[in-house]
Amino acid sequence: MADTEPTVRQRKPKTTANDASDSSDASEPELVKVKTVSPTHKLEKEDAYNPIVDIFRVLTFLFVASCGLSYLISGGETWTWGMKNPPKYLQKDWWESQWRGPLHLTPAQLSAYDGTDETKPIYLAINGTIYDVSANRRTYGPGGSYHFFAGRDASRAYVTGCFAEDTTPDMRGAEEMYLPLDDPEVDRHWTAEQLRELRKKERAEAKRRVHEALKHWVDFFAKSKKYRMVGYVVMEEGWKKTTPRRKLCDSAQQGRTKRKIPGQEEFTQGSA
CATH class of the missing domain: 1.20.5 (Single alpha-helices involved in coiled-coils or other helix-helix interfaces)
Known part of the structure; x- marks a missing residue:
């Protein structure tokens, strides 16, 4: 029997990465690399x-x-x-007046602002203070119901109600509209001394009423959101001495009454 050589099985040698890459270059297509976006990059974008x-x-x-x-x-x-009526600090004219300061106008200069010249504002004055009333041109302008107040200080008219006659700042004698009329038949109920003291009290009370009546309108313009203060009237020194004392206007005069006889007022109220 012939000797036979034993068969030896050999394992295939392991291929290395380099061998695999070399062998695949020729047979396998090149892979396309896909670019991926990282979460950080997405957040930054x-x-x-x-x-x-x-x-x-x-x-x-x-x-x-x-x-x-x-x-x-x-x-x-x-x-x-x-x-x-926007607030004063939202108005251009208000800021301009704050920058230049208050105006000081004579009565003659003030008269130029009565509304007849539409390029100028309408001013009026009360108790020496000037206000811009251009926001109500229909009322204070030409043809308006209160045009007689424009371009002047008509303080007296605000109290007496005589708009045509009393367009003046002269308040002398205005208190007479609140004074009772003298009447011999009524006044005989007092002695001469009592009547003197009574008249002093009556005049003091009348002046107080004039002050309150004028103050009402002074406060009206000072607190108004529609009108703004722009300056002051400059009167000539000693102007009252050179100005004749004004008589009480007819309308105010007609409103005066006689003194009440002592006890008569209480009797009238009790009868009512």
Whole structure:
């Protein structure tokens, strides 16, 4: 029997990475690398600065804030600054007057602001203080119901109600409209001394009433949201000495009554 050589099985040698790459170059197609985006890169892209968005946010905020401020300042009148009588600090003329200071006008200079010249504001004065009433040109301008107040200090007329006659700042004698008329039949109920003291009290009370009547209108213009103070009237020194004392106007004179006889007023009230 012939000797036979034993068969030896050999393992295939392991291929290395270099061998695999070398063998695949010829037979396998080249792979295309796909670029992937990392989560960090995505976040950076989403947070990229966009100026248009910021501008829109700022404009929206300013609009809303403006509407709210308009509502508060106007006392609920408007959301869009369409106020009929805006606050003084929102008016151009008010800032100009603050910059230049108050005006000082003589009566002759003040008369030029009576509304006949539409290029000028309308001024009136009361108790020496000048106010701009241009916001109510229909009333204080030519043809208006209170045009006689424009361009002058007509303090006396505010108290007596004689608009045509008393367009003057001279208040001397205006208290007479509150004084009772003398009547011999009534006045005989007092002695001469009592009547003197009574007349002093009556005149003091009449002057107080004149002061209160004038103060009412002074406060009206001073507190008005529509009209603004612009200056003062400059009167000539000693002007009252050179100005004749004015008589009480007919309308105010007709409103005067006789003194009440002591006890008569209580009797009348009791009868009522």
